[in-house]
Amino acid sequence: MTRRVLLTGGAGFIGSHIAERYVEFGFDVTVIDDLSSGRIENMPKGVRFVRCDICSDEARSVAASGFDILNHHAAQMDVRVSVADPRRDARINLDGLLNLLEGARAGGVRRVVFASSGGVVYGESDRLPHPEEAPKLPVSPYGVSKLASEYYLTAYAQLYGLEVVNLRYANVYGPRQNPHGEAGVVAIFSSRVRNGEGLTVYGDGEQTRDYVYAGDVARANLLASTQPVPPLRFLDDVAVNIGTGQEISVNRLVATLLDATGKRAPVRHAPARAGELRRSAVDPARASRVWGWVPEVSLAEGLRRTYDWMSSQAAA
């Protein structure tokens, strides 16, 4: 039986990779996106597209029109915007989610897959990588809106029997990525290397992140859409980290990018940025145990693909 899926944010970076996978696996895909950062040409052929804001009445009626799965990726996802304007962040990320959920439950949606963030919901700790049960302590309004969204979803699961999977991504990178996102540094560095420009590293460059390739993330979304959901007793029961578990420093990221692309670029150090997490990585053991999901694309290969895509865009 064909599964009907409503994918929000499907014209964006991660959403477009998920849309490709859904189409490839025969899902009937409708995308909602307001194109505020997404691009229509990101989407694969074969998806139905509705251009609207997730906070609108139109989005709620679309969500109510008979889908099996709601996959929610549309978001305000710039940490700095959330700090400067936390009400805007909450309007899109919380009111937008509730608007869709009200439509989804009226329309009989059975499962919701949500793009949460392991980079922002966990607190700072020396015990890395974070398992799903690690303490939560977001430092930004964006992190709070992701964690609050997870709580709203588990409340809907209990109230209305919705199946919920909260995917907590590490820093996602790859072709079509947005330089303002959590792994924006890959897009920025790739573009600067391509243009023969220097790279700026803040602080000593030993701060770490966990970089996961967008194609691997799309594969995890397919599993989250089709595999059984565990019983819900605690918030973390229905959360799944999607990352590599490896901490990569900015210095190593630069070295791997230059090595993988065979390019050179001068590196300049600037003062460390206030409020930046020192270390971050998520433990993907649960995804591996329950779904057999493991990241397949190495950092070097993923960076090369991202760089090649950026070069092809610039050439076009």
Ligand SMILES: NC(=O)c1ccc[n+]([C@@H]2O[C@H](COP(=O)([O-])OP(=O)(O)OC[C@H]3O[C@@H](n4cnc5c(N)ncnc54)[C@H](O)[C@@H]3O)[C@@H](O)[C@H]2O)c1
């Ligand atoms: N990129 C990462 O490293 C990362 C990490 C953790 C979580 N996430 C989450 O994954 C999701 C996708 O992120 P991305 O990196 O692909 O970003 P993106 O900006 O490329 O995609 C977001 C999409 O949502 C659309 N959108 C934004 N506001 C909207 C609104 N009000 N109504 C309708 N559409 C709207 C945008 O036009 C865009 O196409 C987000 O929820 C983000 O918080 C991303």
